[in-house]
Amino acid sequence: MLSIKNLHVKLEEEDKQILKGVDLEVEAGKVHAIMGPNGSGKSTLSYVLSGRDGYEVTEGSATLEGEDLLDMEPEERAAAGLFLAFQYPVEIPGVGNMTFLRTALNAQRKARGEEEISAGDFLKLIRAKAKDLKIDADMLKRPVNVGFSGGEKKRNEILQMAMLEPKMCILDETDSGLDVDAMKLVSDGVNALRDEGRGFLVITHYQRLLDHIKPDVVHIMADGRIVKTGGPELALEVEQNGYADILNEVA
Amino acid sequence: MAVAQAKQDLTETRIAALDMPGGAGWAAEARGAALSRLRAMGLPTRRDEYWKYTNPASLTQVDAPRAAVFHAGDEVPLYDGIDRLKIVFVDGVFDADASDDLSLEGVEIERLSDAMAKDIHWARDLFGVLETAGQTPVARPLAALNTAFATDGVVIRATGRVEKPISLVYLHRAETSDAILHHLVRVEEGADLTILENGPAAARFNKCMEISVADRAGFHHVRAQGRDHERRAATHMFARLGEESTYKSFTLTVNGVMTRNEHVIELTGDDAVAHVAGAAMGDGKTGDFHHDDTVFITHDAVNCESRQVFKKVLRNGAEGVFQGKILVKPDAQKTDGYQISQSLLLDEDSSFQAKPELEIYADDVSCSHGSTTGAIDETALFYLRSRGVPTEIATDLLVLAFLDEAIQEIEDARLADDIRLRLQQWLERRRKG
Ligand SMILES: Nc1ncnc2c1ncn2[C@@H]1O[C@H](COP(=O)(O)OP(=O)(O)O)[C@@H](O)[C@H]1O
Ligand SMILES: [Mg+2]
Numbered sequence: 117m118l119s120i121k122n123l124h125v126k127l128e129e130e131d132k133q134i135l136k137g138v139d140l141e142v143e144a145g146k147v148h149a150i151m152g153p154n155g156s157g158k159s160t161l162s163y164v165l166s167g168r169d170g171y172e173v174t175e176g177s178a179t180l181e182g183e184d185l186l187d188m189e190p191e192e193r194a195a196a197g198l199f200l201a202f203q204y205p206v207e208i209p210g211v212g213n214m215t216f217l218r219t220a221l222n223a224q225r226k227a228r229g230e231e232e233i234s235a236g237d238f239l240k241l242i243r244a245k246a247k248d249l250k251i252d253a254d255m256l257k258r259p260v261n262v263g264f265s266g267g268e269k270k271r272n273e274i275l276q277m278a279m280l281e282p283k284m285c286i287l288d289e290t291d292s293g294l295d296v297d298a299m300k301l302v303s304d305g306v307n308a309l310r311d312e313g314r315g316f317l318v319i320t321h322y323q324r325l326l327d328h329i330k331p332d333v334v335h336i337m338a339d340g341r342i343v344k345t346g347g348p349e350l351a352l353e354v355e356q357n358g359y360a361d362i363l364n365e366v367a
Numbered sequence: 368m369a370v371a372q373a374k375q376d377l378t379e380t381r382i383a384a385l386d387m388p389g390g391a392g393w394a395a396e397a398r399g400a401a402l403s404r405l406r407a408m409g410l411p412t413r414r415d416e417y418w419k420y421t422n423p424a425s426l427t428q429v430d431a432p433r434a435a436v437f438h439a440g441d442e443v444p445l446y447d448g449i450d451r452l453k454i455v456f457v458d459g460v461f462d463a464d465a466s467d468d469l470s471l472e473g474v475e476i477e478r479l480s481d482a483m484a485k486d487i488h489w490a491r492d493l494f495g496v497l498e499t500a501g502q503t504p505v506a507r508p509l510a511a512l513n514t515a516f517a518t519d520g521v522v523i524r525a526t527g528r529v530e531k532p533i534s535l536v537y538l539h540r541a542e543t544s545d546a547i548l549h550h551l552v553r554v555e556e557g558a559d560l561t562i563l564e565n566g567p568a569a570a571r572f573n574k575c576m577e578i579s580v581a582d583r584a585g586f587h588h589v590r591a592q593g594r595d596h597e598r599r600a601a602t603h604m605f606a607r608l609g610e611e612s613t614y615k616s617f618t619l620t621v622n623g624v625m626t627r628n629e630h631v632i633e634l635t636g637d638d639a640v641a642h643v644a645g646a647a648m649g650d651g652k653t654g655d656f657h658h659d660d661t662v663f664i665t666h667d668a669v670n671c672e673s674r675q676v677f678k679k680v681l682r683n684g685a686e687g688v689f690q691g692k693i694l695v696k697p698d699a700q701k702t703d704g705y706q707i708s709q710s711l712l713l714d715e716d717s718s719f720q721a722k723p724e725l726e727i728y729a730d731d732v733s734c735s736h737g738s739t740t741g742a743i744d745e746t747a748l749f750y751l752r753s754r755g756v757p758t759e760i761a762t763d764l765l766v767l768a769f770l771d772e773a774i775q776e777i778e779d780a781r782l783a784d785d786i787r788l789r790l791q792q793w794l795e796r797r798r799k800g
Contacts, residue, residue, distance in 0.1 A: 166753050169745070194755035206750035210768025216751070219764065224755035259768075260750075276754060 117181060117315035118142040118165075118284050124175035125157075125164050125340075134160045136340035137176070140317075142284070147316040149326055151351060152337035153359050158319045159203055161337075162288045166200040167193050180284055194220075195227035197283030201273040201290050203319075208260040213272070216260050217242060217279055224280060245278045249305050266293030274305040285309065286317045291325035303328030323355035338363055374409035377427060378508075381410060384429045385516045390483035397495040401514035404499065408506040417505055420688040420720040421627055421659040426509060426601045431545035431571030434597035437622070445565045445591055445789055449781060451534040452476075454521055458539060458569050459546020461519050465536075473527030474560065479520035479549060490522050493551045497577040497605035501631035505663065510603040510629070513575040517549030524553045525560035525584075532561035532587075537568035539595055544569035552578040552586065556609075559585040561779070567593020567623075572600040582609040582636055588616040589782045591789060592623060596654030599625040610636030610668075617777045619786050620647040620658055621793045627659040634664070634671040634699075644676040644776035648766070648790070649685030650797060651716065656681070659688035660708075666699035666729075675706040678773040680766050682713035692724040695732050702727075704734035711741055711769050713762070763794045 118140070125135035134157050142148045150158055164171050165178055167190035178185045180196055188196065208216070222232045233241070246256055249271045261269050270290050277285055290302055306316070306329050318329055326334075326348065334350040335342045338359070343366045344350065354362065370378070382405070387398050410427040411418045425432055454476070455465035461478055469476040482490045495514040501507060523533060535550070546569035554560050558581070568574070580586045592600060600623065606614050620626055632641045641664060649656030664673045679687040689708040710719035721738040743765055751761035767790060774790075777783040 168749055168753075189758070190749060190752040191755050191757045191761075194753060200753055202750070202753075206746050208744075208747045208750065208765070208768065210771045211747075211751075211764050216754070216756075216764070219760060220751070220754035220756050223757055223760060227755065227757075280754065 117144045120178045122176035142315040145312040146332045148333045149318045149331040156337045157340045195224045199282035201287040203288040205269040207262045267298035284315045288319045323351045370409035378410045393491045394483035405511040408508040434570035437595040451532045455536045458544035473529045474525045477522045482522040501605045509601045517547045520549040522551045525558040528559045534563040537566035539567040547573045550576040554584040556581040561587040564590040567595040567598040574602045578606040580612040585613040591619040594622040601627045603629045606632045608639040611638045614641040618645040624655045630662045637669045639671045642674045644773045646770040646773040647679045651684030656685040662691040666695045666702045670701040672703040677708040679710040681717035684716040687719040689721045695727040697728040700731045702732040706736035708738045
């Protein structure tokens with residue numbers, strides 16, 4: 117599904133190398149987790165994959181189902197099936213949440229040569245998905261993320277993911293700022309989307325989220341590289357001993 | 368002060384090309400006085416401080432520069448679903464056949480020339496009166512020219528709550544038409560009136576509206592200036608507000624090579640409220656665009672509120688100007704004055720000049736003003752794109768959101784939605800090229 121090879125990334129504006137050769141293969145139907153200390157480059161990886169400005173790929177490649185991601189505009193990557201749940205979802209005053217989602221959904225459909233969804237069908241769909249995530253009608257009407265609590269923003273990300281039904285979902289610290297109940301809602305939302313044809317890359321700091329979203333593979337990232345890969349037990353090890361042991365071990 | 372020779376020549380040349388319409392004695396007198404005012408001031412030139420950011424040459428020259436007529440195709444016309452009384456002008460000439468019957472409960476409507484032919488008419492107390500008052504402290508020669516030479520217009524007196532809006536529709540058919548219209552609006556005590564305006568009117572349009580809002584009366588105004596790329600307009604709204612009266616005006620401008628909209632509002636009764644808003648969108652790619660909002664609000668009574676909200680989106684070399692002044696006279700205690708003017712520049716070729724001014728002679732007032740010039744929010748843009756929204760559509764969503772802060776000033780939700788629809792149509796048309 118998602119194939120990252122020897123990815124090197126530096127900042128465009130300054131001479132600072134952030135990713136120093138990332139290799140990662142996420143298969144369809146699998147959940148991969150990336151853990152790692154702050155500043156190790158996890159968000160950078162997610163941004164580079166989704167096409168944010170400000171980064172320069174100096175070496176390596178990233179493909180989605182064989183298609184070169186790095187060559188596409190952000191909207192093309194989305195239409196190709198890539199989705200990033202942002203660590204910090206963006207507030208957009210004046211743009212209604214519903215308008216935003218319908219525009220996005222129809223734009224993706226159009227890009228794939230599919231029919232646009234009718235206003236009625238859209239409404240039915242979003243109401244059903246919003247209900248599962250306990251997102252009320254008022255939140256749907258409000259401007260995108262404006263005045264949302266941290267937890268509401270994260271739920272809104274999952275709602276977008278559920279509506280857009282991407283093939284490859286990247287979640288960047290979706291658990292941060294969530295209380296226990298919200299964590300459960302978000303995890304249920306993600307789990308409901310788990311499917312043979314869909315891949316997940318779950319970036320997190322803590323084991324907590326992985327209790328709910330059970331990963332198949334866990335990677336540890338440090339200083340711009342994947343330094344260790346293992347099964348779910350690796351997350352538990354991090355939880356108990358922190359990163360220090362693992363980092364020492366690979367140093 | 369003597370008017371400089373070049374200015375005088377410019378003014379006399381322009382005057383020589385115009386005919387003063389006839390009328391009753393008082394009307395001729397008012398026209399004559401306006402002509403004298405015009406001669407004393409002289410037409411504006413680039414050298415005048417008040418025209419520092421807008422070149423008035425095309426507005427003062429004898430012939431109207433040519434302007435192609437814009438064809439909207441099968442687009443739904445503005446205000447289409449709104450029950451209204453339509454008064455149609457074609458290239459500045461009243462068209463009785465295209466207009467509705469001018470009778471409506473709670474309001475008297477007459478053609479300007481009919482009113483001015485009568486020896487006794489209330490219009491006498493308004494025609495040229497607010498315009499004259501509005502000439503101090505800043506001269507507005509194009510308005511004096513209008514009073515002297517306006518060839519048509521309507522005279523409206525609302526005596527009750529008028530059940531539907533009066534809709535002035537300005538059609539543009541001739542490529543070199545030059546229209547000068549003057550409207551008079553008197554809203555009597557406790558009455559309430561909504562005036563809608565839309566359309567380009569002519570290749571060049573000089574329009575003046577004098578509005579007297581009596582105590583506890585309400586005046587609402589929503590305007591959309593036509594989309595003809597090459598049209599030019601200089602408009603003035605002169606208003607005087609009585610006690611506890613309300614004045615609310617909104618203008619949408621898309622396209623137009625040259626637009627100068629002036630609002631001159633005097634709050635003379637205690638507890639009066641004046642809100643003026645404007646949303647303008649210009650794209651230099653489809654023709655030069657220059658848009659100037661010039662506002663002068665005088666607080667001359669206690670506990671009045673004024674509010675100005677102007678937003679502009681400019682791209683491909685489009686130019687925007689805002690000159691806004693709040694003058695608070697010594698007795699106007701408890702004044703609440705607010706002014707914001709913002710522009711969104713979508714590229715570096717576009718420009719925005721703002722001159723906000725506060726002049727306050729009372730001590731117990733709260734006045735604030737702000738002006739910003741900004742680029743598109745890149746973070747928001749990326750967020751939208753990351754969800755699959757193409758850059759152009761994402762930009763348009765942000766543009767609409769930006770302008771919506773001005774559109775929200777429209778009280779009537781149906782009218783606000785109509786204005787939004789018009790903007791969306793314009794953006795779609797633009798995207799399709
Ligand atoms: N736009 C940027 N400007 C400056 N530094 C950046 C930028 N993006 C990332 N960095 C730096 O790159 C490193 C990795 O950051 P990030 O990818 O956010 O890490 P993580 O998500 O693992 O905490 C950090 O040192 C961070 O300060
Ligand atoms: Mg991060």
